[in-house]
Amino acid sequence: MVAVQRSLGSYTTVLFGADQGKYPDGNSVLVRGTNGSVLIDPSLTVRAAAVPIEVDRVLLTHAHEDHLAGLSAVRADEIGVHERDLAALHSIDGLMALYGIPAARVPAMTQLVTERFHYVGWPDAVGFADDAVWDLGGVSVRAVPAPGHTGGHCLFSIEPDDGSHRVVVLGDIDLSGFGPYYGDAQSSLDEFDATLQMLPSLVADHYVTFHHKGVVDGHAAFVDAATTFASMIATREHALLGLVGEPRTLAELCDIGIVYRPGTRPPLFGDGVEQHSIERHLDRLLAAGRVVSDGTRYRLV
Template sequence: MTTTGWTPVEYGRITLLRAANGGGYPYGNSLLLRGSAGTLLVDPSLALVEQAPSADAVFVSHAHEDHLAGAGAFAGPLHVHTADLPAVQDLDVLVAGYGLPEAVTQTTAASLTAEFRLAARPDAVGVPDGHRFDLGDCSATVVHLPGHTGGHSGLLIEPDGFLYIADIDLTGFGPYYGDRVSSLEGFERSIELCGTVDARWFGTFHQKGVVEGVGEFRERLAAYREVIGRRDEALTSFLARPRTLADVVAHRFVYRPHVEAPHVETVEARTAEQHLERLVRLGAVTEREPGRFQAV
């Protein structure tokens, strides 16, 4: 995989390193915080591999390959939330978190080292919610936003008023909670928490980049949250007749039918499973006979 390079965009003391493709996967938009006492690089993407800025330390929002691809260029300490630390320290743990079938797991592991140039970081440091990176005249505080992964975290950068929310990415695709280590309800709580933060800028890792103003942000966050409701509605109407989880996976509720990738079935199944579990719990869907679900 070739790298695309990046261009700097300034927001106060924060520089967004905008990937040349706009930040679509496998690339992303990294952040560089320059304080009077140090420099923190956030989510070093694949776009940084050939032209890396200098930084004293690195913070990675969660253990996914696109957020770690550029980390190899930095010798300084690498921080991640403690819940995602094992996956950064050991690539087998990272790949296992996807919950893919055995054959796909092997090709995924090979792609992480060949295309994303990932290397295990046994030296990585775990940080808890509320951990504060003191950069002198500014600071970045870890905000635990689990759901996408168990340790997924943002950063609140002050006094600039910049909330970085990583893969709560505000895209039309909607929230992604399709890994073994993901949680639909955790993601919903994290979206709610983001909606309570008052900041000037809200930064995402992928295509949407930075949104300015709390009003604009909350509108986009609400539209993003609604994708979860639409998945519930589509699933409920598909279950007008009794169906199995395999039927639901084949019908697709996350990816469009033309999307072909080795992880699609696993993600559809993990996503549907979480929606079904909740709809059954709420009494909107019933398990007619073992493994066959129908809307009530």
């Protein structure tokens, strides 16, 4: 079993990754009821456990490489992800399509996810719908659709029958200073906004992020952290508006960027993240009449 753990009541255990789940690792969640068990987002740390974890079902918040890195080391009868992300779990082609990796970088990205994150493709994995609930005996796990990061990104609400120690597993709503990530081909800024507006309605005792924070205790602390996390969208928009104070092409905007700090852009996929993110902000600004384009360059109105 994983060395660093925290029990959240009688049914739920957080299995912490290295450095509070700092990428490429993450924080996994194990739920054991009287009639069933679930492991959520098996990490690299789960993969390295001396004794393999055995559960009835593995559930993924979404189909990204770090959230499934321990999957092939877990003994489970079923693997599930939201149906919108299922193709990315079934095959490497589906995963690359979800990312939107340029063809020239697909071989290198494929090597990364297979060697570092142990991706093999799981064609027998099943997709679940928005209203999915798993009754484990004494505790239920309920899917909470939270798209934007990916189309199928979901949270999981862990709900003991006695109402104690309610837990929400947040996936990549990681409440970090980096802010929301909507840089894949199948991400959506509009859906992410709707997800962020929904978050305060999730009343629980504990909130678990896959990266960085680990466990946030109490609804008030969660809402405060979620508000700060969401504010990065406006920060990026403000930065972009500053860049189009003079006419610039999309390529010029991407070279400067609004997502990564200087010197931190990942070499394989960082350019794509910047482009997808900037395009989504530009679409909003064009629709709002705050920015205009001559077909080549963008500038502030």
